[in-house]
Amino acid sequence: MSTVEERRLARVALTWLSEPGTWSVWRLVERLGPVAALDLLVTGEAPDDRLRAAVAARMASGDPRAVAAEALDRAERxxxxxxxxxxxxxxxxxxxxxxxxxxxxxxxxxxxxxxxxxxxxxxxxxxxxxxxxxxxxxxxxxxxxxxxxxxxxxxxxxxxxxxxxxxxxxxxxxxxxxxxxxxxxxxxxxxxxxxxxxxxxxxxxxxxxxxxxxxxxxxxxxxxxxxxxxxxxxxxxxxxxxxxxxxxxxxxxxxxxxxxxxxxxxxxxxxxxxxxxxxxxxxxxxxxxxxxxxxxxxxxxxxxxxxxxGRIGADLAPAVRGPERPHDHLDDEAAAVLEVVPRRRLAGPDALAARAGVEVRVVLRKLSLLEQLGLVVRRDGGYALAPPAKLAARGRHET
Amino acid sequence: MSTVEERRLARVALTWLSEPGTWSVWRLVERLGPVAALDLLVTGEAPDDRLRAAVAARMASGDPRAVAAEALDRAERxxxxxxxxxxxxxxxxxxxxxxxxxxxxxxxxxxxxxxxxxxxxxxxxxxxxxxxxxxxxxxxxxxxxxxxxxxxxxxxxxxxxxxxxxxxxxxxxxxxxxxxxxxxxxxxxxxxxxxxxxxxxxxxxxxxxxxxxxxxxxxxxxxxxxxxxxxxxxxxxxxxxxxxxxxxxxxxxxxxxxxxxxxxxxxxxxxxxxxxxxxxxxxxxxxxxxxxxxxxxxxxxxxxxxxxxGRIGADLAPAVRGPERPHDHLDDEAAAVLEVVPRRRLAGPDALAARAGVEVRVVLRKLSLLEQLGLVVRRDGGYALAPPAKLAARGRHET
CATH class of the missing domain: 3.40.50.450 (Rossmann fold)
Known part of the structure; x- marks a missing residue:
């Protein structure tokens, strides 16, 4: 039975004899352990011609175990x-x-x-x-x-x-x-x-x-x-x-x-x-x-x-969102009314109803909501958009 | 039976009564044709409350067919x-x-x-x-x-x-x-x-x-x-x-x-x-x-x-590729030999064989190929990399 140090030395020697990643070497180690795998390669019994040739060529420049021992010494230093x-x-x-x-x-x-x-x-x-x-x-x-x-x-x-x-x-x-x-x-x-x-x-x-x-x-x-x-x-x-x-x-x-x-x-x-x-x-x-x-x-x-x-449940990315705007949460009718309110002049509920395609009584309810939200202003019975400072940037034509 | 012009006018009027994309209007047109669909909406018989309210509100500001005729005139002008x-x-x-x-x-x-x-x-x-x-x-x-x-x-x-x-x-x-x-x-x-x-x-x-x-x-x-x-x-x-x-x-x-x-x-x-x-x-x-x-x-x-x-078979995008280099087509052994040829001094076939892990007779064959490709130069029985001008940019450490 080999010792831990013998096995360690054999692994180092094997990595020198053939580049890391070589399947045939890794399989030999899995099957025989590193010491027996190294012995097999050193005695010229590699399982395929290519590996046998590579090992022979490398061994021409030194003994694998000696090279490995030297590398371990150098590492320790x-x-x-x-x-x-x-x-x-x-x-x-x-x-x-x-x-x-x-x-x-x-x-x-x-x-x-x-x-x-x-x-x-x-x-x-x-x-x-x-x-x-x-x-x-x-x-x-x-x-x-x-x-x-x-x-x-x-x-x-x-x-x-x-x-x-x-x-x-x-x-x-x-x-x-x-x-x-x-x-x-x-x-x-x-x-x-x-x-x-x-x-x-x-x-x-x-x-x-x-x-x-x-x-x-x-x-x-x-x-x-x-x-x-x-x-x-x-x-x-x-x-x-x-x-x-x-x-x-x-x-x-x-x-x-x-x-x-x-x-x-x-x-x-x-x-x-x-x-x-x-x-x-x-x-x-x-x-x-x-x-x-x-x-x-x-x-x-x-x-x-x-x-x-990340582990499930931890490290979840927040969804990317743009900034929220007051009209993001409007229902369709309120949004439709807001769309037809003019910016620079006043419009009455009847005109707004016709333009928005929404009944007048609904328009009145929605105008009241929009006024509370600071999106429209009422003057003399007519309505206009609130000044831009009160609205989020970019106004009404944003798609 | 309606004429082409009546159907055209009706479609224009329908688009004015309700915004484009409204499913209930589109379905009515599919079922009844545009003229009957318009008649049905104008007489207050829209299939749902919302559409009925929208039509009524819009009609407060004009007759749909008159508005449509005016739009067609304006377009023609x-x-x-x-x-x-x-x-x-x-x-x-x-x-x-x-x-x-x-x-x-x-x-x-x-x-x-x-x-x-x-x-x-x-x-x-x-x-x-x-x-x-x-x-x-x-x-x-x-x-x-x-x-x-x-x-x-x-x-x-x-x-x-x-x-x-x-x-x-x-x-x-x-x-x-x-x-x-x-x-x-x-x-x-x-x-x-x-x-x-x-x-x-x-x-x-x-x-x-x-x-x-x-x-x-x-x-x-x-x-x-x-x-x-x-x-x-x-x-x-x-x-x-x-x-x-x-x-x-x-x-x-x-x-x-x-x-x-x-x-x-x-x-x-x-x-x-x-x-x-x-x-x-x-x-x-x-x-x-x-x-x-x-x-x-x-x-x-x-x-x-x-x-x-694009139509199948036409307009196919070419695959994206980097520039080709002489050593792209080398076999593994030639590439392995090329890797160990020094740039600034000469190395003999035996030393190269040991370094590359390739048999000497194979090394000699590959060196001859590399020399023909202009990748290595031979001098006094030793080999070195060809000067950089002969190689593609960035040399040997490219990953």
């Missing part, structure tokens, strides 16, 4: 830790990735979407606890001022309501969401596509330091790992699955952020999209998502996001 | 005509209003949505022909620069593709849509809530003159009729039903334009909504519609509008 499914702080929600099947997946990154084997974590909070009440906010790196404004507001508002804001640490929308949460004194998590010791991009180094101090930096790759391009998409499945829902703020027509939303939809998480001007190239991807996926939900702010991810 | 269901140019599509039932209708304007009895028309085109290929573009009067820009573009683009642009002649979005169509040398129709001789608002008089010259001014109310407030909503059912679909560009939380979309949905017409910045009060109504009605369709431009209203 910089104050990072490894979290595995055996740990209490493992975020069980990522297990839903076992259900993920992207329709029409052609690329390897869309096919190899198995649950993670390990997480590397930098920061003080227990990973599961911090992710329990979390929403991801993702979007374009080349964000516009509009997108940055909206993402900062979402990050701030979610953090203020004690939701963890998860994103990818990139320039643009990601950074704005992280900053919004930090500005609210809240908790934010950056899920990286490289080692937690060298978060990418370098230009966000000060931001990453603040996140590590008050939130968490998380990665499936060991310290020192480079942010190779396919890793961003591999990483995105974690952002989608580890949170209670994902919000897209701006995305061009081809954007990794839309891929995060595809993954959220595939694991049945609320997938939310903030619309933008149709004249902005940075909202094209957002609008395409809303058009293509009926399950993707248009949201315009924090209350609507919380309505999607 | 100013070059307008009456169109009834007996005329060839009657737009039969408005008959679908017989199916209209707005859910939760409390207000009279939401309940009384019967098909029109007559149209008053100013302009040269046959009404039915001009409305056959038509789309309505409606929205806020207090439009923003964004909304005005989008509505003008839609009006222009639809007219350019020989679609008639229908709107309500109001300030803001309506006027922008009309102007866009006129600028394209196309045909546009203003459906008014008042007489076609005094189109409201006055500030759009020059616009109405241009519309009357090249398109049509249309109304259910006779010349001289005032734009009373409920009439805008009564009119909106015509805009929704007479066109092949309706597009909303900007609407505040409570807006008549959203009511037009409700009516389009109720008569099963394509109901389309242009999103906007969530920071704009003028897009709140648009976003609420998209959230509330799954059948409302988000559109971002003319091709998507035509896709909704």
């Amino acid at each position: 910089l104050g990072a830790r490894v979290v595995t499914p055996e740990d209490e702080e493992w975020p069980v929600r990522v297990g839903d990735l076992r259900l993920l099947a992207l329709s029409g997946a052609q690329r390897r990154v869309d096919q190899e979407t198995a649950p993670p084997l390990v997480f590397w974590v930098r920061g003080q909070w227990p990973l599961a606890e911090i992710l329990d009440r979390s929403v991801s906010v993702v979007g374009a790196r080349a964000a516009t001022g509009y997108g940055t404004h909206v993402a900062t507001g979402l990050g701030y508002g979610l953090a203020e309501r004690e939701w963890t804001v998860v994103s990818g640490g990139a320039f643009g929308i990601d950074a704005a969401a992280h900053r919004g949460a930090l500005n609210a004194g809240g908790v934010t998590v950056a899920v990286l596509a490289c080692g937690v010791d060298r978060p990418y991009p370098m230009g966000n180094t000060a931001l990453f330091d603040r996140i590590a101090e008050t939130g968490l930096l998380v990665s499936e790759w060991p310290p020192g790992a480079e942010p190779l391009r396919p890793r961003f998409l591999i990483r995105n499945r974690v952002i989608a699955a580890a949170t209670a829902g994902s919000v897209l703020v701006e995305a061009s027509a081809r954007s990794g952020a839309t891929q995060t939303l595809h993954r959220a939809l595939a694991v049945r998480r609320p997938a939310m999209v903030v619309p933008g001007p149709v004249t902005s190239a940075m909202s094209v991807g957002a609008h395409e998502l809303l058009r293509e996926f009926p399950a993707a939900r248009l949201v315009t702010g924090v209350p609507q996001v919380l309505e999607e991810v | 100013l070059g307008a005509r009456v169109v009834t269901p007996e005329d060839e140019e009657w737009p039969v599509r408005v008959g679908d209003l017989r199916l209209l039932a707005l859910s939760g209708a409390q207000r009279r304007v939401d309940q009384e949505t019967a098909p029109p009895l007559v149209f008053w028309v100013r302009g040269q085109w046959p009404l039915a022909e001009i409305l056959d290929r038509s789309v309505s573009v409606v929205g806020a009067r207090a439009a923003t620069g964004y909304g005005t820009h989008v509505a003008t573009g839609l009006g222009y683009g639809l007219a350019e593709r020989e679609w008639t642009v229908v709107s309500g002649g109001a300030f803001g979005i309506d006027a922008a849509a009309h102007r866009g169509a006129l600028n394209a040398g196309g045909v546009t129709v203003a459906v008014l809530a008042c007489g076609v001789d005094r189109p409201y608002p006055m500030g759009n008089t020059a616009l109405f003159d241009r519309i009357a010259e090249t398109g049509l001014l249309v109304s259910e109310w006779p010349p001289g009729a005032e734009p009373l407030r409920p009439r805008f909503l009564i009119r909106n059912r015509v805009i929704a039903a007479a066109t092949a679909g309706s597009v909303l560009v900007e609407a505040s939380a409570r807006s008549g334009a959203t009511q037009t979309l409700h009516r389009a949905l109720a008569v099963r017409r394509p109901a389309m909504v242009v999103p906007g910045p969530v920071t704009s009060a003028m897009s709140v109504g648009a976003h609420e519609l998209l959230r509330e009605f799954p059948a409302a369709r988000l559109v971002t431009g003319v091709p998507q509008v035509l896709e909704e209203v």
Whole structure:
């Protein structure tokens, strides 16, 4: 029987031998446990040719267990830790990735979407606890001022309501969401596509330091790992699955952020999209998502996001309403009478009755009501509209 | 047996006795014909108390047939005509209003949505022909620069593709849509809530003159009729039903334009909504519609509008795509190799194989392909990425 430490080492080694998300490796671990799975791969008995070739190529540059031990040492020196499914702080929600099947997946990154084997974590909070009440906010790196404004507001508002804001640490929308949460004194998590010791991009180094101090930096790759391009998409499945829902703020027509939303939809998480001007190239991807996926939900702010991810009965968004006006509650006849009362001259009840198509005795009753409401004034037996100051703005021609 | 002219006069008189859209009047006309229906109302035998009271009140100010004859004379003098269901140019599509039932209708304007009895028309085109290929573009009067820009573009683009642009002649979005169509040398129709001789608002008089010259001014109310407030909503059912679909560009939380979309949905017409910045009060109504009605369709431009209203097989919107890049078509192994080729130094096939997790002989084959595509360069047996000028913008870290 293997020890916890042997199993932990084996998981780290397995993630080095093959990129995270590889189904054949994950299935081996499920079936045999990590130690036996690693032994099988190391002895060249991988279940398929492709994996066997990948393992052989990787092993040419080192012994998996030695590399893993070195990574664990390096992590310990910089104050990072490894979290595995055996740990209490493992975020069980990522297990839903076992259900993920992207329709029409052609690329390897869309096919190899198995649950993670390990997480590397930098920061003080227990990973599961911090992710329990979390929403991801993702979007374009080349964000516009509009997108940055909206993402900062979402990050701030979610953090203020004690939701963890998860994103990818990139320039643009990601950074704005992280900053919004930090500005609210809240908790934010950056899920990286490289080692937690060298978060990418370098230009966000000060931001990453603040996140590590008050939130968490998380990665499936060991310290020192480079942010190779396919890793961003591999990483995105974690952002989608580890949170209670994902919000897209701006995305061009081809954007990794839309891929995060595809993954959220595939694991049945609320997938939310903030619309933008149709004249902005940075909202094209957002609008395409809303058009293509009926399950993707248009949201315009924090209350609507919380309505999607919130517990039933709590966090419900108030309906959007215009300001109330005195004549909103008039019955049809009173409204009809009010319509025909002139503004600048006086009209008698008979004339008003003929114009409104309402009987004179009813007109008299309604005029009395309208006078009480301050909507009409009576002078010398005639009626006129009350001066505009007494009425709500925009008067009678509002449709 | 009544003559065509008697029936026409009766329809005009009926519309004066009770506002257009009144179900009880429309049903009487369906059952008895317009002449007998008018006789019945004039003799005080209206089928319900409310209608009887309305007719009596209106008749106190004139004889219905005399008023109608006067309206017809006035129309003839100013070059307008009456169109009834007996005329060839009657737009039969408005008959679908017989199916209209707005859910939760409390207000009279939401309940009384019967098909029109007559149209008053100013302009040269046959009404039915001009409305056959038509789309309505409606929205806020207090439009923003964004909304005005989008509505003008839609009006222009639809007219350019020989679609008639229908709107309500109001300030803001309506006027922008009309102007866009006129600028394209196309045909546009203003459906008014008042007489076609005094189109409201006055500030759009020059616009109405241009519309009357090249398109049509249309109304259910006779010349001289005032734009009373409920009439805008009564009119909106015509805009929704007479066109092949309706597009909303900007609407505040409570807006008549959203009511037009409700009516389009109720008569099963394509109901389309242009999103906007969530920071704009003028897009709140648009976003609420998209959230509330799954059948409302988000559109971002003319091709998507035509896709909704166009004949099947024609007018299909092209899918939105980003620019193509050379590495879009790489297989997974070539992409994996490309990822690990360094930019500023040289790496040999063995090192690349170990880093990419791909066998050396495969690496050599893929490097040869990448070299042919101009993505990598070979020097002294080592490989580096081709200089950025040869690559598409933004390089390797794009997600």
